[in-house]
Amino acid sequence: MGQTLGxxxxxxxxxxxxxxxxxxxxxRRGDRxxxxxxMxxxxxxxxxxxxxYLLKWGLYGTTRYVGPEEWRGAYYALLFSHTLLAALNGPLVIWLIYNALKGRFAIHKAWARWTVPIWLYVAATGWVIDLILKRYGESAGGIRF
Ligand code: HEM
Incomplete structure (x- = not known):
């Protein structure tokens, strides 16, 4: 069940x-x-x-990295950058949508230049982290069904 939620x-x-x-x-093609x-x-x-993600976290707890030692630093760097930027992405997206709905497209466009790469980084690394933990992850606790 935890794997399915993940x-x-x-x-x-x-x-x-x-x-x-x-x-x-x-x-870019002008489709407003x-x-x-x-989006x-x-x-x-x-x-x-x-x-x-929160459901899985709440029910099954976190997953610990138990892969090769030489990759531990790189894994945690990836996890840290992913988590930090994911937290930043939320308010950025709300700000983008807010400005777009108000018709402030110059501001929308300026912030979108930063938000889009952050969003894509978060999405790609989230997927990569899931793949890594499928291979090298071990449950670190929580309720199991
Ligand atoms: C989180 C959601 C959104 C993201 C990530 C996003 C992203 C972007 C990006 C990257 C551009 C600039 C593209 C370029 O380089 O030319 C743009 C432009 C634009 N967006 Fe969004 N957008 C979002 C939501 C919305 C919404 C909800 C609306 C409408 C209500 C909207 C309306 C527009 C318009 C009209 C432009 C063209 C602005 C101009 O050329 O002056 N966007 N958006």
Missing amino acids: DIAATLILLSGLAVIVGVVLI VWHPRV LTATVLAALFLVF
Whole structure:
């Protein structure tokens, strides 16, 4: 069950990253109708990811890295950068949407230049971390069903 929740979460974050790429392509093509729709879909997918991730965390606890020692530093650097930028991404996305809905597109565009790469980094590393822990992870506690 814990593995299933993790797989769902990893799929959702990956889909949200893909939706962001599609949303950027759409606005580059001048599509002001589908750009917001696709970006809001990406936001919902990221929010759903958070729900499944927190559910897994709450029910099954965290997963400890038990892979090769020489990769431990690199793994934790990846995990730290992922977590930090994921926390930053939330307020940035709310700010982006707020400005877009207010019609302040110059501000929206300026912040989007930073937010999009951060979002894509978070999505890609989240997926990579899930793959690493599938191979080299060990449950660090929590309730198991
Ligand atoms: C989190 C969600 C969003 C992200 C990540 C995002 C991202 C972006 C990016 C990267 C650009 C600039 C593309 C370029 O380089 O030319 C852009 C432009 C734009 N976005 Fe968004 N967007 C989001 C949500 C929205 C929403 C909800 C709306 C509408 C209500 C919207 C409307 C626009 C418009 C109209 C532009 C063109 C601005 C201009 O060229 O002056 N966006 N967005």
